[in-house]
Amino acid sequence: MLLLSSRKALDIGLLVLRLGIGAAFIAHGLPKITGGPEMWAGLGGAMKNIGIGGGYQFFGLMAALAEFGGGIAILLGLLTRPAALALAFTMFVATMMHYGKGDGFKGASHAAEAMFVFIGIFVMGPGRLSLDQMLFGRFCRADESPDK
Numbered sequence: 001m002l003l004l005s006s007r008k009a010l011d012i013g014l015l016v017l018r019l020g021i022g023a024a025f026i027a028h029g030l031p032k033i034t035g036g037p038e039m040w041a042g043l044g045g046a047m048k049n050i051g052i053g054g055g056y057q058f059f060g061l062m063a064a065l066a067e068f069g070g071g072i073a074i075l076l077g078l079l080t081r082p083a084a085l086a087l088a089f090t091m092f093v094a095t096m097m098h099y100g101k102g103d104g105f106k107g108a109s110h111a112a113e114a115m116f117v118f119i120g121i122f123v124m125g126p127g128r129l130s131l132d133q134m135l136f137g138r139f140c141r142a143d144e145s146p147d148k
Contacts, residue, residue: 010124012129014125014127014129014130015077015127015129015130017121018074018075018077018126018127018130019075021071021114022071022073023075024071025067025071025087026067026068026071026075028067028068028071029068030068032063033065035064041056041057043059044058044059044061044062046063047059048100049096063093066089066090070083070084070086074121077127077129077133078130080130081122081125081126084122087118088115091114091118094115095111095115
């Protein structure tokens, strides 16, 4: 059979997912990190769509750090769950921004899809093929418990 055992397949699947989405978000985040305060203020302006009316430069920098730094963390499988949570929130704000601009589903779908990917990574964990597993051992996957 071409498929590996379910545990091995899950770990390889999580690795492939982490590598792909991590690399994509490093690429998305790098120009935002290097864009400087003016770009950060523009990014942070998306917070209006969830009722926050200030601090846009700070929030934009946090979004840029979430995308770039979170992309690195997801790719490496290091502090995967906190990174996935930060990225899911960032993509939620991006989704709301697109709807707020009137872009509809077509404009918001990329951010919404990424949000759901990051929620999935948060729930599943990084898998065994990760720095989290190497450094912290057990509990890197949702199906592992203290009894194993």
